Amino acid sequence: MSDLVIETSGLRKEFRSRRGGLRVAVHDLDLAVPRGGVHGFLGPNGSGKTTTIRMLLGLARASKGRMEVFGHPIPSALPQVIDRIGAVVESPKFSPHFSGRQNLLLLARAIGVPRSRVDEAVETVGLTGRDKDRFKSYSLGMKQRLAIAATLLKDPDLLILDEPTNGLDPAGIREIRDTIRDLGERGVTVLLSSHILAEVQQVCTSATIIGNGRLLASGNVDELLRTGPSAVRVEVDDPAAARSALGGAGFAVVPPTAGETAILVESDAPSEVTRVLGEAGIWLSALTPIRRDLESVFLELTEADTLGHGPDAGPDAGPEARA
């Protein structure tokens, strides 16, 4: 059995405009989502995340490339695996004139799921009491919950969630986050597309970052956080002397802002920093390693990509090498 639940190779999606122009939304994307856990799928607006998800779910046709889900080719074998996939794509889309329960019942009947599963799903997402109200009267958060309830009807092995916490209040976001984490721990593979990078970092075990339809980085979250330069925050009585000493030893130093006594030093070896400062007779008040977060990794990668010198600029730069 393959360790990958989702695998794409050279996946490409082109849109032709009415004027005959060609826009490439997804550019030869190689995506690999490992079995189990929560996999973040990150990228700025218009980077091709939703288009990729829509191709995986058979809602859009790929222009080129290969896709597999659970080892089955997509879209030809999608009917064989769709019962194992729950998905929320973009905003929740239900019939506005039907109640939440009616919408779920229609979907459940289509796949032969008993009515009791609808009750369970409604209860799981906390819509009990409002499930008989019309969908159009729901708040955005309630619509999101209903969409998640729909995915739970199938008891899926793979959950694809595109911005699932949109419109939710902080308590709702926490509930969804806990649900996602819980599903991941129970062996359900979750592909989570989100802009809220702190959320992703908290729940995801691995992630893929794309920009302009191209793969920018992919791997375990810890690996991604280790990419790029690390830094330490150094507090001393004489920042100017410390800056001079560290600069002389070849460290990149960010000078303190007005009124600050701390300087930022690019280094993944704090012991080296203390040694240089000690040899210069400068004694530390505090030294704090600056932990990179997913947001900074994401911004570095996507900004570099936007400027046209992203990590995939080189023709030989493979995705794993980029991570």
Next chain:
Amino acid sequence: MRSLLRVELTRLRWRRAILLLLVAVVAVPVVFGVAVALETVPPTASDRATAARQAEQEAEQPYVEDELANCQDSPQDYGVGDASDLEAACEEMIVPRPEWYLATQELDLVQQRDDTGLAVAAFISVLLLLAGATFAGHDWSSGSMSNQLLFETRRLRVWTAKALAVVLVSGLLSLVVLSGYWVALWSLARSRDLPSSNAILVDCLQDGARGALVAALAAFGGYALTMLFRSTVATVGVLLAVAVAGGALIAVLGIDAKYQPQTNLSAVVLDDATYNVEVPDECFMQAEPPEGLDCDEEKVLPARDGSIYLGSLVVLAGAASVLSFRRRDVP
């Protein structure tokens, strides 16, 4: 497939806009039936006596004698050129009769087949076309189509289940409603001791069945076009444009009237339809039309030809709709 069909039937039943249209489908023949019943209320003895007196007085007017003479001199001008008994034919055509002076006319089922029967079938067809278009349009306008396809990815099955639901509901409802209409009129004629043989009822019911077929095809057409255009408004707009511009184009280009949709609709519902064609000027230059020249201005379009015409349109719309739905991305 059965579960999908049941889902689509439920979806259809739960849509209020469609329910309203289906209620209108039931209401239209009721309104027509009541109007026919009121317009054909049998006249009282006093009404008949008054009408007979008026007809007698009118028959004594000098112009009647003049007209009778003219008719016998130029029977072609009065449309009785082929009559074997010219005098009787002219009298029937010109001499006033009491029924001309009655405010209500007798209920004539044969006449109703051409008049209200066709109108009711046409109204029902338009309403069911809108129902089919609304049913499909709602899936697209709400965006719920993509959600449905996340549960059943085989698009042909989804398309077919929806089409079956539309055709089943519209076909059955229109069959019941049109049959009810004719049975009601037939019963009314029978209660008034008017001609109402079983043969007439069978003819009327056959009209009803053909009308139901047309209505079901119209509903299917509305559904198929909306699945193609992905918008109810676009479907209605295109159909209006085709109805107006298409009819005008056929008239302007001098294309035979048998290609008008309404002529073919009449042919299918009524078993055949007559339409007029332009004949060469030579037809009018001599008393007798030249040999070998077709000077018959009135032609008959058989139901078979009308069925082929309407069927081809429906098959075209259905094929384009399926192809589009299977291939195009779903928003």
